Amino acid sequence: MTISRRDVLIASAAAAAASLAARMALAELPKLAKKDTYKVGFAQTESNNPWRIAQTNSMQGEAEKRGWQLVYTDAAGSAAKQVADVNSMIAQGVELIFLAPREEKPLIPAIMAAKAAGIPVILLDRNVDQTLATAGEDYVCFIGSDFVEEGRRIAEWMVANANGKSKIIQLEGTTGSSPANDRKKGFDDFIAGNGAFTLLASQTGDFNRDKGRQVAETLLQAHPDADIIYAHNDEMAIGAISALEAAGKKPGTDVMVLSIDGGREIVQLIIDGKVNAVCECNPRFGPKAFDTAVAYANGEAIPAKIINPDNFYTIENAAAELPNAY
Structure with a gap:
């Protein structure tokens, strides 16, 4: 059987059309049927x-x-x-x-x-x-x-209410997660170029209370002059409070404590004077x-x-x- 050039062109065009259709189908979001329950x-x-x-x-x-x-x-x-x-x-x-x-x-x-x-x-x-x-x-x-906005709001409040405090330890969330990336960016971008503040150290505490405590202990030993701790979530902030108290420092007074999440436990700690400001994450x-x-x-x-x-x-x-x- 002889295959003509015309047959080849037709077959090629059909294959290209099928490939395009497949790509278009793959590019479309799957649909969800309209139902009462799912x-x-x-x-x-x-x-x-x-x-x-x-x-x-x-x-x-x-x-x-x-x-x-x-x-x-x-x-x-x-x-x-x-x-x-x-x-x-x-x-x-x-x-x-x-x-x-x-x-x-x-x-x-x-x-x-x-x-x-x-x-x-x-x-x-x-x-x-x-x-x-x-x-x-x-x-x-x-x-x-908006995680970037959360970090920015914390930084904005800090700058307006620092009362001479200026040396910051940042406890980051899980490495590679969007809230950790964005809460750092929002905070860092706001204080960039502001010579009144110095970021002494920034290290992950993996959004975990005990790891946040351990990291805060290590960083406070390395930077005993730190007077601000910014934690990417409440769990790490509460861990940092334990580290501050173990070091003989008064959280909220000697060292400003800032956090993001806004659970009832940390809102109570604001009332108790151990935390200064928290941006909620609903x-x-x-x-x-x-x-x-x-x-x-x-x-x-x-x-x-x-x-x-x-x-x-x-x-x-x-x-x-x-x-x-x-």
Whole structure:
């Protein structure tokens, strides 16, 4: 059988069209059918602190309220396990996945696997590397706080209320996570070029209370003249308070203590005079997360980022706001 040049051209054109169609299909977000109830997944990063517990309770409570089946997993602080958790949800046939990615890059394969399986993903609290995955194309959207703004707000308050304090120790969150990256950027950018302040040291405490205490102890020994501690979350700030007290220093007085998250324990510590200011990071995701899923199923346009409103706590409002803290 002789194959003509025309046949080759036709076959090539058909293959190119099929390849283009496949790429276009892959570029599109998976759809979500319009229904009364859904089987959805929530891949939590960890449950070792009050913020994560509050977020999980909000998600589980909202699912129960709406009568949705929620497949819940806890990655216990492991990005590898969280990827496996998402793959398990895919195998269980969930219709949508709510994902709180532990780190920006390692969770990309999980998002792409869900997309390939036709399951839309909504990111909660932490984002992923925008050069590797795109909202509206690879996942529906990100819902959470503006972490850069949180760091900036803390720095702005510090500059206005330092009263001569100027030497800073920064306790960073989990390396590679979007809140750690952004809370550092917001803070560092605001004080950049301000000669009145010196960042003596900046080291990860992994968003963990005991590790935050250990790192603070080490850094305070290396920098005994530090008079400001900025922690990326409450857990590390509370750990730092223990380290300060063990060193014979009065937290909140000798050393200014600044934090982000705004749990009830740390708001009480503001009232007690051991913490100076806290920017809230709202953990109550349930209503907004599930409303967004419904809106997506209804065909509504979903913004790439949906920002939660965050409170700000100081001695001026801590007592009045304590009942509202998580």
